[in-house]
Amino acid sequence: MATLTKYTDHNALLQRNIKFLPGDMKSRRFRSGILWPVLKAVFVFVALFVTPCLTIAAEKPKDVAAKKSTDWFDTGKTTFAILTIVVCGTVIGCTEVARRGKPFYVRPIAGLQAMEEAVGRATEMGKPMLFVPGLEDVKEIDTVAGITILASVARMAAEYDTPLEVPTSRTLVMTAAREAVQSAAIAAGRPDYYNEDTIYYVTEEQFGYVASVCGWMHREKPAACFYQGKFFAESLILAETGNSVGAIQIAGTAEMSQLPFFVAACDYTLIGEELFAASAYLSGEPAQLGMLKGQDFGKLAAMILIVVGCALATWDSFSPPVKNADGIEAPSRSRWITDTVLKGG
Amino acid sequence: MxxxxxxxxxxxxxxxxxxxxxxxxxxxxxxxxxxxxxxxxxxxxxxxxxxxxxxxxxxxxxxxxxxxxxxxxxxxxxxxxxxxxxKVGVVPESVKHLDRAWSGQFQQEGSAFWWIYQYLFSPIVSTMFAMLAFYVASAAFRAFRAKNVEAVLLLLTALIVLVGQTKDREITSLLLAVPADGSLPNFPIADLTEFIRKTFVTAGQRAIMIGIALGVVATSLRLLMGLDRSYLGGDE
Known part of the structure; x- marks a missing residue:
């Protein structure tokens, strides 16, 4: 957080000190603004990827319904590909803007701000902390997001010399977690803090893992528990056990069905996108924060699609059903959004 | 490197x-x-x-x-x-390999491994899963305390959904007069539950899902571009 404030202040100072000549001020503002790099990134993506793909697709005969393994591009996903590229281009463009020094406002996330408080509480109480990186393997993006949060928590824990226990349910997650904690300890100037015995493999079996972690919680009474990653039915068992031992609990998951359980049983919950924003937020790096701003443009696109979809659905409800020459009812206009824009035509 | x-x-x-x-x-x-x-x-x-x-x-x-x-x-x-x-307790499955006791599958029904799974592992896992019901009750008790207006609204909504999910027509038939034709009295809790689930819950869930999808895109790009290396231990 301190880094983030420092960075914002630094850029505010830069903005005040920059003086342009009146003639090219507008042009420079445009180029240093958010729109120019976004447009440039989108243009480069379209030029390098979309145009060749569409050209190849256009050369294919239209009546070939089945996708051959020799096809370079699946024409059924054209619209979706363009949408993906525009969203990715926007995110990359915002990163470029942030790299050039434009400060972005990132709304405070209570769960992330409470992490330092949780580490401090554990330090004051002289009790260990628990970090659960979820039940899935490292190929899941939720788990990767969890490990990036672990790196930040481990750095704080190393600074305060507070023990951190990381039981994992997958060996690859254990290896990644060890790397993350070791590097965090070195970054904090405390390489001796790292102890690989505290990051260990338990079992891949869901309830066997839960039994082991809950047993440890009852024995050691941790002061803070972090659940960051992909969770299933075990989420409530873990959170309720943590609650019963009086630990401050911060959870984060993108698993929709488990969010209500975490909200009910934990002190703070990172809901969906907040889990993925955590790494960027905690790192305070301009490029990573720029990506968060890029997501907002994606949300804007989603909002526009929702409004257009609602308008088309309303239009459909007021107009009589259209039938084609064979007497078959034509698909509704609102289906254009779902069938063409989102899935491809 | x-x-x-x-x-x-x-x-x-x-x-x-x-x-x-x-x-x-x-x-x-x-x-x-x-x-x-x-x-x-x-x-x-x-x-x-x-x-x-x-x-x-x-x-x-x-x-x-x-x-x-x-x-x-x-x-x-x-x-x-x-x-x-x-492969303790495994018997040959194929007629061709009757003389080879190990030719059967290790998970074969009746084998020692199958017995461990069926009579030790499965009951233990079921016990752990069954404990979830009690945890749901204790979490719900804390979450639905009517502390403020929002909590009261949450409590009322939860009650409607709970009753709507538990065959309300049969429950309310105990309280309301049965019509002359003998059919169950029509009390609209089940319809209200469906309305809450399809309208409010779906809208909220979709908003979160859009956020998650965009978060996944941004995180994936951070990893692909090598901006975020903390999953590999960072740059240290």
Whole structure:
């Protein structure tokens, strides 16, 4: 957080000190603004990827319904590909803007701000902390997001010399977690803090893992528990056990069905996108924060699609059903959004 | 270099997966990458087994809190692995291999491994899962305390959904007069439950899902571009 404030202040100072000549001020503002790099990134993506793909697709005969393994591009996903590229281009463009020094406002996330408080509480109480990186393997993006949060928590824990226990349910997650904690300890100037015995493999079996972690919680009474990653039915068992031992609990998951359980049983919950924003937020790096701003443009696109979809659905409800020459009812206009824009035509 | 090479491999495979989503030509490459992952994960499983043994042996040797459980874990692990590998109780499945006792599957019905799974492992897992019901009750008790207006609204909504999910027409028939034709009285809680689930819950869930999808895109790009290397231990 301190880094983030420092960075914002630094850029505010830069903005005040920059003086342009009146003639090219507008042009420079445009180029240093958010729109120019976004447009440039989108243009480069379209030029390098979309145009060749569409050209190849256009050369294919239209009546070939089945996708051959020799096809370079699946024409059924054209619209979706363009949408993906525009969203990715926007995110990359915002990163470029942030790299050039434009400060972005990132709304405070209570769960992330409470992490330092949780580490401090554990330090004051002289009790260990628990970090659960979820039940899935490292190929899941939720788990990767969890490990990036672990790196930040481990750095704080190393600074305060507070023990951190990381039981994992997958060996690859254990290896990644060890790397993350070791590097965090070195970054904090405390390489001796790292102890690989505290990051260990338990079992891949869901309830066997839960039994082991809950047993440890009852024995050691941790002061803070972090659940960051992909969770299933075990989420409530873990959170309720943590609650019963009086630990401050911060959870984060993108698993929709488990969010209500975490909200009910934990002190703070990172809901969906907040889990993925955590790494960027905690790192305070301009490029990573720029990506968060890029997501907002994606949300804007989603909002526009929702409004257009609602308008088309309303239009459909007021107009009589259209039938084609064979007497078959034509698909509704609102289906254009779902069938063409989102899935491809 | 020890961090650069993994980042390059991760990014290259990531880009391949991304492009293969739109290009059928690259699908075989994608499948190969997935097979490589399976091989790496399998090797890592052996590493996990070794780590499990060393971790628990150390706990026993240091007489740490709960070391007895470590003993139970190690014994259970050793016995299960031995029974599975030796195929205890397995009978030949094929007529051609009647003279070879080990030719059957290790999970064969009636084998010792099957018995362990059926009569030890399964009941233990079911017990753990059954405990969830009590945890749901205690979490719901805390969450639905009517502390403020929002909590009261949440409580009322939860009550409607709860009653609507429990065959309300049969419950309300106990309270309301039965119509002359003998049909169940129509009390609209089930309809109200459906309305809440389809309108409010779906709208909220979709908003979160859009956020998650965009978060996944941004996180994936951070990893593909090598901006975020903390999953590999950062730059230190």
């Amino acid at each position: 020890s961090k650069t090479i993994p980042v390059v491999i991760a990014s290259a495979v990531g880009y391949l997966m991304f492009v293969a989503c739109f290009s059928p030509y690259l699908l075989p490459w994608r499948q190969t990458a997935e097979e490589w992952y399976t091989v790496v994960a399998t090797i890592a499983m052996l590493y996990g087994g070794v780590n499990l043994c060393t971790h628990h042996l150390k706990k026993i040797s240091d007489r740490e809190a709960g070391w007895g459980f470590s003993g139970v874990t190690l014994i259970a692990f050793a016995v299960t692995v031995a029974i599975g590998l030796l």
